[in-house]
Amino acid sequence: MININFFEKKKVNVLPYLMMAGFLLLLAALGAYFFLMREHYSEVETENIAWIESETDNVLLSRQMQSIDRLTEESIITQDILVGQRYPMVYVTEEIASQVANEEESVVSFQLTTPDQFIFTLENMSVDEGSELVNEMGDLAYVSRVNYLRLENQAQDSDNYILELTIDMSEERLREVVNSDDD
Known part of the structure; x- marks a missing residue:
């Protein structure tokens, strides 16, 4: 016997189709997510590059300012070193010349022969004035020795x-005297 049933349909299992559809939807969502993220980060990178290019002048200016600041600091340090090691010639010439009476008329030359020695030439000086000058210069804190180098009569x-004097001095003591006068 043949059994034909026109009203009853055979049942189909839909679960595998539903799972396949869910998997494809999830796969499409992940694809869309990765595509959108790539586009977003490409746009952010493009904006960052544009910002860096627009700020290049400021970055260069900042680097130049840092370089100038560093050079300024080095210059200040170098200047302090040079000032500290500078020979106090102005102080010495003024101090020694002030020991001479009528210095404008008497002082002929003032020579630095070595860092610690001066030759001082005077004219129109009497022997008493010369010996008094030697004593006064010997009393200066930084002068270690004063010697007559030459005593020559100007006219018969x-x-x-x-009068030509050799003045030996201590550079360390001179720096101490100058620094104490600056304070």
Whole structure:
């Protein structure tokens, strides 16, 4: 016997189709997510590059300012070193010349022969003035020794002599005197 049933349909299992559809939807969502993220980060990278290019002048200016600041600091340090090691010539010439009476008329030359020695030439000086000058210069804190180098009569009938002195001094003591006067 043949059994034909026109009203009853055979049942189909839909679960595998539903799972396949869910998997494809999930796969499409992940694909869309990765595509959108790639586009977003490409746009962010493009914006960052544009910002860096627009700020290049500021970055260069900042680097130049840092370089100038570093050079300024080095210059200040170098200047302090040079000032500290500078020979206090102005102080020495003023101080020693001030020991001479009528210095504008008497002082002929003032020579630095070595860092610690000066040759001082005077004219129109009497012997008493010369010995008094030697004593006064010997009393200066930074002068270690004063010697007559030459005593020459300017004219046969006068008491005026050309006096040449060698003044030895201590550079360390001179720096101490100058630094204490600056304070």
